[in-house]
Amino acid sequence: MQKKWVPTPIEIAKKPDYILPGHRLCAGCAAPIIVKLTLKAVPNPENTVLVNATGCLEVATTIFPYTAWKRPWIHNAFENAAATASGVVAAFKALKKKGVWKDEEPTVIVFGGDGGTYDIGLQALSGAIERGHKFTYVLYDNEAYMNTGIQRSGSTPFAAATTTSPAGKVIPGKPQWKKPIGFIIAAHMNAYVATVNPYYWQDFVVKVRKAVEYDGPSFIHAISTCDRGWRFDPSLSMRISKLATDTCLHPLWEFDPETREFKITGQSLYLAKNPDKIIPVEEYLKLQGRFRHLFKPVRRDDLIKTIQDRVMKEWKYLLKLAGFES
Amino acid sequence: MVEEQEERLLNGDEATAWAAYHVEPDVVAAYPITPQTIIVERFSEFVADGLVRTEFVSVESEHSAMSACVGAAAAGGRAFTATAANGLQLMNEILYIASSLRLPIVMAVANRAVSGPINIHCDHTDAMNVRDAGWVMLFCEDAQEVYDTVIQAFKIAENPNVLLPVIVSFDGFLISHTAQKVKVFKDPSVVREKFLGGPRKPAKIKLMGQEVELSLNPKNPVPVTFGPLDLYDYYFEHKRQQSLAMQNAYNVVKEVHEEYARLSGRRYGDGVTVPYKLDDAEIAVVAMGSAPGTMRYVIDEMREEGIKIGLLRLRLFRPFPYRDIMEKLKHVKVVGVFDRAQDQGMMGGPLFIETRAALYELESRPKVVNYVFGLGGRDTPPEMFREAFDELVGISKGTVKPFIRKYLGVRE
Numbered sequence: 001m002q003k004k005w006v007p008t009p010i011e012i013a014k015k016p017d018y019i020l021p022g023h024r025l026c027a028g029c030a031a032p033i034i035v036k037l038t039l040k041a042v043p044n045p046e047n048t049v050l051v052n053a054t055g056c057l058e059v060a061t062t063i064f065p066y067t068a069w070k071r072p073w074i075h076n077a078f079e080n081a082a083a084t085a086s087g088v089v090a091a092f093k094a095l096k097k098k099g100v101w102k103d104e105e106p107t108v109i110v111f112g113g114d115g116g117t118y119d120i121g122l123q124a125l126s127g128a129i130e131r132g133h134k135f136t137y138v139l140y141d142n143e144a145y146m147n148t149g150i151q152r153s154g155s156t157p158f159a160a161a162t163t164t165s166p167a168g169k170v171i172p173g174k175p176q177w178k179k180p181i182g183f184i185i186a187a188h189m190n191a192y193v194a195t196v197n198p199y200y201w202q203d204f205v206v207k208v209r210k211a212v213e214y215d216g217p218s219f220i221h222a223i224s225t226c227d228r229g230w231r232f233d234p235s236l237s238m239r240i241s242k243l244a245t246d247t248c249l250h251p252l253w254e255f256d257p258e259t260r261e262f263k264i265t266g267q268s269l270y271l272a273k274n275p276d277k278i279i280p281v282e283e284y285l286k287l288q289g290r291f292r293h294l295f296k297p298v299r300r301d302d303l304i305k306t307i308q309d310r311v312m313k314e315w316k317y318l319l320k321l322a323g324f325e326s
Numbered sequence: 327m328v329e330e331q332e333e334r335l336l337n338g339d340e341a342t343a344w345a346a347y348h349v350e351p352d353v354v355a356a357y358p359i360t361p362q363t364i365i366v367e368r369f370s371e372f373v374a375d376g377l378v379r380t381e382f383v384s385v386e387s388e389h390s391a392m393s394a395c396v397g398a399a400a401a402g403g404r405a406f407t408a409t410a411a412n413g414l415q416l417m418n419e420i421l422y423i424a425s426s427l428r429l430p431i432v433m434a435v436a437n438r439a440v441s442g443p444i445n446i447h448c449d450h451t452d453a454m455n456v457r458d459a460g461w462v463m464l465f466c467e468d469a470q471e472v473y474d475t476v477i478q479a480f481k482i483a484e485n486p487n488v489l490l491p492v493i494v495s496f497d498g499f500l501i502s503h504t505a506q507k508v509k510v511f512k513d514p515s516v517v518r519e520k521f522l523g524g525p526r527k528p529a530k531i532k533l534m535g536q537e538v539e540l541s542l543n544p545k546n547p548v549p550v551t552f553g554p555l556d557l558y559d560y561y562f563e564h565k566r567q568q569s570l571a572m573q574n575a576y577n578v579v580k581e582v583h584e585e586y587a588r589l590s591g592r593r594y595g596d597g598v599t600v601p602y603k604l605d606d607a608e609i610a611v612v613a614m615g616s617a618p619g620t621m622r623y624v625i626d627e628m629r630e631e632g633i634k635i636g637l638l639r640l641r642l643f644r645p646f647p648y649r650d651i652m653e654k655l656k657h658v659k660v661v662g663v664f665d666r667a668q669d670q671g672m673m674g675g676p677l678f679i680e681t682r683a684a685l686y687e688l689e690s691r692p693k694v695v696n697y698v699f700g701l702g703g704r705d706t707p708p709e710m711f712r713e714a715f716d717e718l719v720g721i722s723k724g725t726v727k728p729f730i731r732k733y734l735g736v737r738e
């Protein structure tokens with residue numbers, strides 16, 4: 001891997017944007033921030049091709065005849081962004097062999113939502129990673145099918161209310177836990193994998209740069225706050241994003257397929273060394289309407305504790321994977 | 327000038343693989359399914375032996391095969407795939423996207439019955455299932471025609487007035503697995519350079535006042551957004567443009583067929599339809615795929631008996647050549663349309679319905695009846711066709727009552 005690149009805020013701010021204003025994503029949506037940060041981390045953004053799965057990001061950025069994309073961009077369907085990307089990568093490889101494409105092969109970056117990644121697109125993603133195409137898949141994880149109106153996905157957290165896992169009189173939101181997508185992709189053993197949080201932007205861009213420079217597939221899992229679906233005031237977006245990591249719900253780590261090592265990074269590394277600084281999940285949950293039923297009309301201490309225990313169990317598992325003794 | 331060729335013993339699948347070898351697409355993305363499998367196997371060998379520089383992407387499903395072809399073609403490459411039956415159905419969603427993105431992908435389909443029940447043998451239900459997906463569709467009669475047509479398909483698809491994907495169909499097992507002598511060009515550059523004009527050159531479009539390549543080329547002065555959200559204010563116009571492109575394909579199929587004939591010395595009618603003993607016919611049969619071979623044998627037999635019967639084989643199915651059908655069949659009394667495809671809940675097989683609709687335009691119309699035959703690979707011997715043809719003669723003489731549809735060779 002490359003030697004460490006640590007950009008300053010000014011360096012990042014000065015880099016051009018490739019998703020332009022005027023798109024119709026909601027105020028408070030983290031997805032365009034994730035796109036911006038991703039493209040600011042690419043060493044040669046002018047030589048980039050973007051692929052987008054169906055979902056909020058695709059729909060809200062390309063309402064014909066407008067487009068927010070200042071890079072070549074393709075949307076094919078919902079479940080096949082990774083397969084589409086394999087075709088793009090393969091074509092440039094062949095065109096290069098034939099001498100038709102004379103430059104370096106473009107950096108191919110995919111953006112997919114959690115529905116398009118955890119669920120309907122998992123097969124195509126797994127296939128593309130197994131085949132070893134060199135592309136970076138950026139999952140913007142807003143933890144439900146937001147574009148179709150907040151339905152639960154394999155990523156929706158336990159107890160969260162969505163329109164298909166409502167908080168009812170008997171069932172208090174989603175009964176299942178979130179699928180560990182990062183570990184699933186890491187288990188392919190040939191992809192660089194990292195979790196990121198747009199609030200912790202420096203950790204974010206450093207990892208994306210590693211991802212695009214890795215000679216093989218790479219996968220970036222970005223938590224993507226959604227004020228409409230999670231039910232919070234748009235102004236709280238980055239605060240809630242920060243809490244996702246500070247509570248250890250979305251810890252920051254990376255997996256290096258060369259060394260087969262998991263590493264805890266950034267704020268999560270700080271929390272690994274200072275466990276007393278970990279914030280209780282309740283602080284995160286209580287800001288969001290999707291968890292309101294845990295607090296009103298009666299406080300569900302049992303469920304809050306179940307979530308807290310699970311988060312700590314997974315955090316301990318990660319610490320173990322990353323070589324921390326606990 | 328006819329170019330130098332060599333004879334090889336090839337079945338339809340191998341002929342497809344040889345055509346792909348001679349074209350040398352940039353990307354072949356495919357998934358195995360009987361009876362198409364030999365295509366991907368042979369082509370993998372060409373790749374493994376370094377005969378082509380193609381990137382062979384052995385995807386994890388047909389859905390991904392078509393998706394990867396979309397990505398490859400949007401990137402500016404030549405993309406090829408092959409499938410059949412269930413594989414084609416799994417691709418269905420992306421077939422419509424490929425044609426709407428105006429990507430010149432070429433796909434071979436070794437026609438096979440669709441599950442269920444699961445069956446691996448020939449009928450045309452798989453292709454008929456995707457007849458409205460916006461792909462140009464050609465049906466071949468034998469392995470030689472398959473080789474020739476796959477090569478032609480790239481040139482049809484890439485024509486700037488077309489820019490549509492093309493399906494080349496041929497009967498599973500009957501053609502895909504039946505070896506025959508096939509002439510192939512000795513020098514692949516006849517196909518790659520002389521016929522196709524070198525690597526694919528994506529079409530040019532105007533975007534924000536600038537000329538750009540209709541591709542994901544990062545060097546475009548204005549980057550292209552492929553596959554945007556297209557609502558009620560533009561979608562309809564885009565679909566209309568697509569149907570005009572399909573109309574344009576008709577002439578291009580003929581031109582490319584003729585251009586190729588000058589290099590190969592081989593013709594299939596005018597590239598659109600292949601008539602046989604039709605000029606003075608009173609009775610005509612209409613069919614696609616390999617059955618016309620058997621039908622010609624029966625027709626010859628009946629002609630010797632003085633019966634005026636002929637055949638119209640459709641090579642082009644999309645765009646549907648309804649004017650040719652009107653022109654070629656306007657003088658006959660009875661038309662029998664032979665559908666090797668399911669007709670669940672329909673008035674008849676799809677070929678019948680469209681042929682009959684075309685003939686409705688005529689001032690004086692022939693009687694048009696339908697035979698559904700050969701489903702799931704059910705054998706189609708000459709005697710079976712003879713029985714049906716005799717019935718058509720009976721209708722022409724008034725001794726048999728006309729009907730709409732019958733099933734041939736089925737136990738009722």
Ligand SMILES: Cc1ncc(C[n+]2csc(CCOP(=O)(O)OP(=O)(O)O)c2C)c(N)n1
Binds near residue numbers: 055078117144148
């Ligand atoms: C095959 C298919 N099934 C369903 C849909 C409908 N659909 C469009 S977007 C979407 C949800 C997208 O969810 P996600 O991937 O989480 O992205 P988000 O919209 O939340 O950003 C669904 C279900 C579709 N377009 N295609």
